[in-house]
Amino acid sequence: METDFKIKYINIEKDKEMEVSLEKMVGILLNLEMDTNFHIEALKAQAIIIRTNLVKKPMVEGGDFIDIWEDESAEKIIEAVKDTEGLVILFNDKPIDARYHICCGGSTENSENVIDNQIVYLRRVLCDYCKDTTYWRREKDFSLDEMENALKVKFPSMDIGVESEIAGFIEDIERDERGRVLSIKVAGRKISGEELARLLGLNSTRYAIFPTGIKFVTRGKGHGLGFCQYGANKMAQQGYSYFDILKYYYTGVEIRKYLLPCIKKPLYGKTIIIDPGHGGDDKGFEGDSIGLIEKDVVLKLALKLKLLLEELGMKVHLTRNKDENILITDRIEEANKLKADFFVSIHMDYFNCSNQKGCEIFHFRKDYDSQRLGFCILKNLKDKGIPIRGVKEGNFYIFRGVSTSSLLIEIGYLSNPEEEAKFLEDSYMEDLAEGVVKGILEYYQ
Ligand SMILES: [Zn+2]
Ligand SMILES: [Zn+2]
Structure with missing residues (x-):
């Protein structure tokens, strides 16, 4: 199925963008990422990997590329792409x-050993x-x-007379008072x-020992996460299909066609949970001053967000869509069942100083996805003229319970009479909703 799904290509050298x-x-990327002499099934597996990553992040940076689609000698690459068209992991x-x-x-790695983050399929x-x-196996010598x-x-400088033992190699150096070596143990043999x-053939028994270099012996090349290209090539030569190969290196995954978002529905395939606080x-x-109540304002905003995001193809789930009190634990349980891309709680703030104002966003410690989404949202709120306070780390109970990337947005201060009045204006609520939606869109672009 052809879609109008486009990848943004940024040519860094020429500072140009194209689709x-x-x-x-x-x-184009397959040609760069894998040796074209590799077996066709390994090339197909790599094509699916590249497609999967592009669907997740439709942007590539680089210099001028070779357009293999114009190149007849690239038929093997074209075959690998065409035979796997639309397939994603x-x-x-x-x-x-x-x-x-x-x-x-020899073995691939558990993700937490490399990127500090446990990913079940790595x-x-x-x-x-x-x-x-x-x-x-490769060796590399260094002086x-x-x-x-x-x-x-700086290594320590060594002089004659300094004992420089290297366990198992050179040990037990005995010298006379003039520094001449009386006896020495080399690899366990006393001489x-x-x-x-x-x-x-040394000129004198007055000698010291200096290491002159160190050899490093490496095994493998790269971070060791997921798919091993050379391993995949060998598997292919032994008769395994791209399907078997990918299932071997990525634990518990599925490989199938994936419905791609299109221009009218750019958030198609994404799911978000919006959690209006309280109730x-x-x-x-x-x-x-006016007596606005947090639970009402955040619900109103959540309902607006749902409408706007659904128009863009996103699946939106609200933890409450009316004025009811749902336990935080129930909200967490529900959220964890849905496996959304993001969980966004909406709240308001209150401070005993009445001129404090503006919108503030919290993300969980080390959750860089939600941090980035937080920055995108805040930037777009600012563009709408909404006062902002910043993106910060928070350690809320709900963050610890929800297994999805989570944000908590404090949309403003009810203790500030001017800001409170703003929340009565329909246009201000529209601006808030549009700012959040544009932030989400920007995150995915
Ligand atoms: Zn391997
Ligand atoms: Zn609240």
């Missing part, structure tokens, strides 16, 4: 963060398939100077200083 169709971009119905690397060197799997390929320069460190000088006998804050 490229998804399938075309998959081919999904977990819980959402495109995965399809990490890949060149060669794992689990350690054993991989003997990349054994004895180009990057399985001490090279290491000093690269690491900006007299003279004998060692004779065997190695029923839990009123939240109450305004000092």
